[in-house]
Amino acid sequence: MRVERSGPVTFGQLSVLRSVQHLGPPGPVDANTAQVWPLPPGVTARQVNGAWHELLLRNESLRTTYDAIGSREPIQRVLPVPCLTLPVVDVSEAGADAVWEAATALTSTALDLGTDLPWRAAVITRDGQATHLVASFHHICADDTGMRSVATQVRELLDGNPQPAGAQPLELAAEQRAAHRRHERVLHYWADRWDGFVAEDRSGMDRTWRSQATLYSLPALTAAEAVSTRLKVSVQAVALSAAFIALLNITGRSAATFGLMASNRFSRRWATVVSSLNQLAPMTAAPQPGQTPDDFVRTVYASSMEAYSNGAYNVDDLRDLLVTQDRSGPEPMEFNCYFNFVGELATSYPPTHPAARAVAWQRPRRQSGPSFHLAVGTGAGMTFTLRASEAFLGEPGIAAVLTGMEAVLIELAAGAAADVAAINTRPVRRLESDQTGAVR
Structure with missing residues (x-):
């Protein structure tokens, strides 16, 4: 050859x-x-x-x-x-x-x-x-x-x-390997934060069945854009904040770690290269008692931007550094929750489509990967697609997170909640009986 x-x-x-x-x-x-x-x-x-x-x-x-x-x-x-x-x-x-x-x-x-x-x-x-x-x-x-x-x-x-x-x-590849000083700084950035990642979100060994559903919402996009304009943060950060709030509210947890999908295409030279540049940029969110929703969104925005900016690194080198430092769970790929903001989508759904009126269940594209994989896209409306495992969330939990995110975004835009704990994730759309079962 x-x-x-x-x-x-x-x-x-x-x-x-x-x-x-x-x-x-x-x-x-x-x-x-x-x-x-x-x-x-x-x-x-x-x-x-x-x-x-x-x-x-x-x-x-x-x-x-x-x-x-x-x-x-x-x-x-x-x-x-x-x-x-x-x-x-x-x-x-x-x-x-x-x-x-x-x-x-x-x-x-x-x-x-x-x-x-x-x-x-x-x-x-x-x-x-x-x-x-x-x-x-x-x-x-x-x-x-x-x-x-x-x-x-x-x-x-x-x-x-x-x-x-x-x-x-x-x-x-040649450019990345020539930037020795920057790469060392990125490796130590992650090592310094490793103990702050939630252990519950670090197993990476869930093999139970994955289900998948999509929700499409015009009001969610309108709300996210309103919050983005008011707080001068990205729509991406607003959607990420809603995902954290919905998951924590529905599961009763106080903190979660998401592996953000860093595109690593900040440089114009690499913006359209045909390859896979995505890497995990993990961050933890933990709303504080009495923290206002606006402050939480700003915190998520700042933390996510910092994580994304350190998203290009050699995973083998990071694992070696973590092992050398005797850190718990040193495998960089084993995060349970992924968040992928995919940007502008050409896809839209008519009002009668299940994704627009309830949730649309789909055959999962894959049965491997993280226990919770949330992809968010914009366009005429906001599209949320969540694939999650039975052990981590289950089908009722998938529907609850999707509808909860829509509800959270609308509440964030309204600005009525005094603190994050007061945000209601109750669905603003009705889940019909024929929309509660996944496709296998």
């Missing part, structure tokens, strides 16, 4: 490799994510193949394999652009769900990171016309932002207006 160039992995790629190792159960397809992209009218399968070939040329992560994965120094190997033709899937005789089913079918292929390209893709046709490009990406080659970058590049290539090719993961 000819290799064009090779070198160490990035901190984000290493985090994916260690996540797969530590957050099982073994699931060879759990790291694959499906994507569905409509094609412009009149585009042919031949044109899509040409665009895909150019895409692979411009983005090395899409033709990278990995060696010595379990070692201290995994290696990424960039292969030449392969000569291939994307398969065509005709759905002329199939129903409306056929496109999404074709995309999810691609995720069922287990990928060997040592030998396989980290993606699968196909062109969808209906009645002789190419209508969609569907793909499945292993998380190591593209996080959410990376997949959006792929979609943008494909659209630009098909339109005949591509932007200059961007930076590559090997260049990021």
